[in-house]
Amino acid sequence: MTELSHIRNFSIVAHIDHGKSTLADRLIQETGTVQDRDMKEQLLDAMDIERERGITIKANTVRLDYKADDGETYILNLIDTPGHVDFAYEVSRSMRAVEGSLLVVDSTQGVEAQTLANVYQAIDADHDIVPVFNKIDLPASDVSRVAEQVEDVIGIDASGAIAVSAKTGQGIHEVLESIVAHLPAPKGERDAPLKAMLVDSWYDAYLGVIVLVRIMDGVLKKGERIKMMSNGSVHHVDRIGVFRPQMQPVDELGPGEIGFLTASIKQVRDTRVGDTITHEKKGCETPLPGFKPAQPVVFCGLFPVDSAEFEDLRDAIEKLALNDASFSYEMETSAALGFGFRCGFLGLLHLEVIRDRIEREYNIELITTAPSVVYHIYMKDGTMQELHNPADMPDLTYVDHLEEPRIKATILVPDEYLGDVLKLCQDRRGLQEDLSYAGPRAMVVYDLPLNEVVFDFYDRLKSVTKGYASFDYQMMGYRQDNLVKMQILVNDEPVDALSVMVHRDRAELRGRAMVEKLKDLIPRHMFKIPIQAAIGGKVIARETLSALRKDVTAKCYGGDATRKRKLLEKQKAGKKKMRQFGKVEIPQEAFISALKMDS
Amino acid sequence: MPAVSAEDWRNGGFGLYVHWPFCQAKCPYCDFNSHVSREIDQTAWVRDYLSELRRTAAETPGRVLNAIFFGGGTPSLMAPETVAAVIDAARSHWPFANDIEITLEANPGSVEAGRFAGYRDAGVNRISMGVQALNDADLRRLGRIHTVAEARAAFDIARACFDRVSFDLIYARQEQNLADWQAELRQALSMAVDHLSLYQLTIEQGTAFGDRYNAGKLRGLPDDDLAADMYFATQEICEAAGLPAYEVSNHARPGAESRHNLIYWHYGDYIGIGPGAHGRISIAGQRFATECHRAPGLWTQAVAVGSGESVRTVLSPQDQANEYLMMGMRLKEGLDMGRFAALYGAPLPAERMDYLSDLGMIEVDGNRLMVTEDGWPILNAIIRELLAG
Ligand SMILES: Nc1nc2c(ncn2[C@@H]2O[C@H](COP(=O)(O)OP(=O)(O)O)[C@@H](O)[C@H]2O)c(=O)[nH]1
Ligand SMILES: C[S@@+](CC[C@H](N)C(=O)[O-])C[C@H]1O[C@@H](n2cnc3c(N)ncnc32)[C@H](O)[C@@H]1O
Ligand code: SF4
Numbered sequence: 001m002t003e004l005s006h007i008r009n010f011s012i013v014a015h016i017d018h019g020k021s022t023l024a025d026r027l028i029q030e031t032g033t034v035q036d037r038d039m040k041e042q043l044l045d046a047m048d049i050e051r052e053r054g055i056t057i058k059a060n061t062v063r064l065d066y067k068a069d070d071g072e073t074y075i076l077n078l079i080d081t082p083g084h085v086d087f088a089y090e091v092s093r094s095m096r097a098v099e100g101s102l103l104v105v106d107s108t109q110g111v112e113a114q115t116l117a118n119v120y121q122a123i124d125a126d127h128d129i130v131p132v133f134n135k136i137d138l139p140a141s142d143v144s145r146v147a148e149q150v151e152d153v154i155g156i157d158a159s160g161a162i163a164v165s166a167k168t169g170q171g172i173h174e175v176l177e178s179i180v181a182h183l184p185a186p187k188g189e190r191d192a193p194l195k196a197m198l199v200d201s202w203y204d205a206y207l208g209v210i211v212l213v214r215i216m217d218g219v220l221k222k223g224e225r226i227k228m229m230s231n232g233s234v235h236h237v238d239r240i241g242v243f244r245p246q247m248q249p250v251d252e253l254g255p256g257e258i259g260f261l262t263a264s265i266k267q268v269r270d271t272r273v274g275d276t277i278t279h280e281k282k283g284c285e286t287p288l289p290g291f292k293p294a295q296p297v298v299f300c301g302l303f304p305v306d307s308a309e310f311e312d313l314r315d316a317i318e319k320l321a322l323n324d325a326s327f328s329y330e331m332e333t334s335a336a337l338g339f340g341f342r343c344g345f346l347g348l349l350h351l352e353v354i355r356d357r358i359e360r361e362y363n364i365e366l367i368t369t370a371p372s373v374v375y376h377i378y379m380k381d382g383t384m385q386e387l388h389n390p391a392d393m394p395d396l397t398y399v400d401h402l403e404e405p406r407i408k409a410t411i412l413v414p415d416e417y418l419g420d421v422l423k424l425c426q427d428r429r430g431l432q433e434d435l436s437y438a439g440p441r442a443m444v445v446y447d448l449p450l451n452e453v454v455f456d457f458y459d460r461l462k463s464v465t466k467g468y469a470s471f472d473y474q475m476m477g478y479r480q481d482n483l484v485k486m487q488i489l490v491n492d493e494p495v496d497a498l499s500v501m502v503h504r505d506r507a508e509l510r511g512r513a514m515v516e517k518l519k520d521l522i523p524r525h526m527f528k529i530p531i532q533a534a535i536g537g538k539v540i541a542r543e544t545l546s547a548l549r550k551d552v553t554a555k556c557y558g559g560d561a562t563r564k565r566k567l568l569e570k571q572k573a574g575k576k577k578m579r580q581f582g583k584v585e586i587p588q589e590a591f592i593s594a595l596k597m598d599s
Numbered sequence: 600m601p602a603v604s605a606e607d608w609r610n611g612g613f614g615l616y617v618h619w620p621f622c623q624a625k626c627p628y629c630d631f632n633s634h635v636s637r638e639i640d641q642t643a644w645v646r647d648y649l650s651e652l653r654r655t656a657a658e659t660p661g662r663v664l665n666a667i668f669f670g671g672g673t674p675s676l677m678a679p680e681t682v683a684a685v686i687d688a689a690r691s692h693w694p695f696a697n698d699i700e701i702t703l704e705a706n707p708g709s710v711e712a713g714r715f716a717g718y719r720d721a722g723v724n725r726i727s728m729g730v731q732a733l734n735d736a737d738l739r740r741l742g743r744i745h746t747v748a749e750a751r752a753a754f755d756i757a758r759a760c761f762d763r764v765s766f767d768l769i770y771a772r773q774e775q776n777l778a779d780w781q782a783e784l785r786q787a788l789s790m791a792v793d794h795l796s797l798y799q800l801t802i803e804q805g806t807a808f809g810d811r812y813n814a815g816k817l818r819g820l821p822d823d824d825l826a827a828d829m830y831f832a833t834q835e836i837c838e839a840a841g842l843p844a845y846e847v848s849n850h851a852r853p854g855a856e857s858r859h860n861l862i863y864w865h866y867g868d869y870i871g872i873g874p875g876a877h878g879r880i881s882i883a884g885q886r887f888a889t890e891c892h893r894a895p896g897l898w899t900q901a902v903a904v905g906s907g908e909s910v911r912t913v914l915s916p917q918d919q920a921n922e923y924l925m926m927g928m929r930l931k932e933g934l935d936m937g938r939f940a941a942l943y944g945a946p947l948p949a950e951r952m953d954y955l956s957d958l959g960m961i962e963v964d965g966n967r968l969m970v971t972e973d974g975w976p977i978l979n980a981i982i983r984e985l986l987a988g
Contacts (some may be wrong), residue, residue, distance in 0.1 A: 139918055287717070289835060425672065526960060526977060526980060526981075548823075548825040548977050549823040549824050549826070549976060549977070550824075550830070550976045550977065551976070551978070551980050552830075552847060552975065552977060552979055553799050553847070554798040554799045554800075555798055555801070555848065556861045556876050556925070557670075557749070557860060557863050558878070558879070559870050559872060559875070559877040561615075561877065561879070561925070562889070562890075564925060565921050565922050568925060568979060568982055568983055568986060569988065570988075571979075573987050583954075
């Protein structure tokens, strides 16, 4: 057990690519926690998908032993937090488990939207913050400009900022010293009843669920019986330890310490993040102020391309859900797509990550239907119901009004693109809340319907600003608006998987865009196909896909037989992957692509 | 009575395809196995062809040969002696049908024309000439090394030497409009004897045109609507001139159809020799797809050690049924549904047939299934609906 005065718990907040992972690697290396030869690039980003996308999805943690210049040895617990807006909730819960943060800013880039969103979370959690200006090895580095920004835009003191290069290692020693000198030691009572915060949990094939805990008061030992205060469930602790970053067993975890426990828990769902853990007997009285459970905000249907793979899909989804409590699912049947699941996600990135994992790790090809946010439907009888799927929209005669979720979006953009960004936000039914300048860049704050953002807002933003804008958002609650369900009819048959909720004023525009897109996405058939968008039976947009005119092989002789046969057979197999709606075959990618707006 | 599967090839007959892989210049649209070579040792080619004939004849003894086809490349670069040696050897291996058709593909240059009499004396009785276009600007665009005048002269010589002369045109070319093509086709018909092959230009991957097309630089190609209109116009004009289509791209006076090519479309057996040549042969109850080494050098080496063949695969009942479907549906006369069922072991899918006939794309006459006028330009889409498997 370590004296509280010799413990420092911290996280690193940064915009993507500003060097958070590289800095973490350097800290691990500098403290000798991992031998150089074991050093894999970016140790903390373990999963493949994380590596590929360059993001950290699951919070990880590492314990460093640091012999400081004062001759004392300190324990530094680093919690690595996810950087993406979808996982803002995970960031917030990790933050409550530590007392301080390193604010990493790329000194060649300056403050970005994610820097802001994350640092505000740290401020909310009462952190002491040490600014770290990274990438000073690069010629474009401008430390004083970044310091000014941090003071002006974020409003924190940058006088203690440390200039570093996580690449060369320059300044890393100063960072470690500053952690010891400027971040507070944790507080806690060794003799008080056990009170620990469940910071995170994930599934491991060998050990079952691994629970990351921060001890607030008391001491946790192996062999003890613990209780989850939210539901009273009791478990026998069979292992405790710390991450260095690999797992290392310890005898006990005392106040201020961060480590893991295992207790033969089978499902991640049984370990509610934010829960308070105490001893079964003589436990603490009051739990820690609770964390809210993660709420899925985006829903879509996932259907197997090959309907025979439904059970495989169920299996994959159940396995993934074991390890991801923020992902929800329920069975869904669609007239056209057959059996599948309606799944809830924290955001679009989360959706893509899960979908990729199902396709890649479980080898199931999927049809993904239009993502939808959760609407609140207020019925005439005074009740409210949630709408996760536009196909389930009740009869309008019973509906009083609808509310939709809104967000507060913060966008930082070089001023030459400001006009385009404002236009994009206005087009998406945004209400401007703030417009100010952070150096040569504008900071725009908009109140936007989540529905307009969920799908392709970020792509559009990147494209109109050539990638120079940064974007972050937070959920702001519900507001009433004039929302309607728009149906798409292909060859006069409604295709439920293409139904979307839209604002009445934008319906014509969206409808026209969708039918035009579908006209390009659906291959020509032997007959002409009307494609219509309709609201409550009234057609608001219409296109006609003309009939196939030419598809014939001009020359086909003896030498062509094998190749041409294989080609036709392959094309036929491709057709089988399409979904049949009446007489029309619709390719799987159409369900998502049809929603992309070009403006 | 449907044919027994092992003898199914008898429904189509038996032919010999001989591939000559050399040309004077490579055309930018062409993906045939053709190479430009300065030195061609004709005696070595005779030796290799004869060796391959011995090998393949040993597997198909006693069969009556219905047709021989010298294809290329440019077979009119073969010495008449080479052609004679191949025909003579074939005659020594297989009994010839009384009406055997022996075709040679010719390019319409003046040098080639000088050899026509020699080919006739060797036993060739039909010429298929690659005229391709009837205006010089388009011939240049197609990378052809002859002019219209040269082609006409060569064609006249061919007509003087042979009773049966066909020629090829490529249409739906860059910047070609409907009226241009109609006029050109009428001109062609005034030249035609009894057979014409009219191909819509196909952009093949791996050719110079393919590369330019992928780079977005092959401009002025007709869109599908214009191409379909050109196709319909072609049918109408040829029909009126007494040369109706008997296959997707082939027109003939009744009785003047290419017998060799009908073997393919009737899904008969054919031996393929020469670099890259494909074959279909039925032996002991199984049908094989064969393929020879494509590169002329490799092929020669392989022949020297026993066989030019590089691939031999057994065709499953489904493969055979699908090949018969794909080939047979190209013919105006259509295919024999009983034969399809005998090959596959199950009939054509009734529900798909209803769908296609409701749309007016196919029609059934007794045991025959045919594509309608409307169906022709989208034949591949129709075949995809009916494929087995
Ligand atoms: N030149 C230079 N590159 C750096 C430095 N720190 C990080 N990088 C690079 O910046 C990119 C993003 O770094 P990473 O640590 O993955 O950022 P994260 O997304 O914040 O975790 C990587 O290509 C790093 O190699 C630095 O100090 N100097
Ligand atoms: C094997 S080629 C060769 C005949 C001969 N070497 C010649 O070019 O005259 C047979 C015919 O196929 C046609 N052909 C070749 N490539 C084509 C393409 N890409 N599109 C349409 N027709 C083509 C031409 O009409 C050609 O005459
Ligand atoms: S079209 Fe004829 S001449 Fe031209 S390369 Fe092909 S085979 Fe040779």
